[in-house]
Amino acid sequence: MIASINQKHIQINTATDILKYLGLLGSTELAESWIRSNDSQLMCILKANDKMLLMYLQNEGDVGVISQGNDGADQLVSFTLANGQVDEYPQNWCVDSQAAHQGIRFFLESGGKRPENIRWSVS
DSSP: OEEEETTEEEEOOSHHHHHHHHHHHHHOSEEEEEEEOTTSOEEEEEEETTEEEEEEESSTTOOOEEEEOSSOTTOEEEEEOTTSOEEEEEGGGEEOHHHHHHHHHHHHHHTSOOOSSSEEEEO
16 A cells, blocks of 8 residues: 655555554644555545544545544634645544544555444535
């Protein structure tokens, strides 16, 4: 699999690579990350400090599904994309970092399957 964090590419082939990727993502305050499985499934991770939003796409043309959190329905979170653009999304699309890391790890270890520990919704 190939991943990127803020447009820096990372090859992920082993369990050690997964841990390195998760460590790098965890230590980055503002991030736009993409992971592409070998079968073309995609996961996008937007991170703003302790807020993480996940999007899963079955393939590149897919509308995708968005993670669903539990709080902040009326609040917005600002995410800085890799190109510097700032986008705002509802806080209730964010999941805690533990759930996000568990979901990302499942995606990586399963070869691109949609993580089952995350509630998903069509945006």
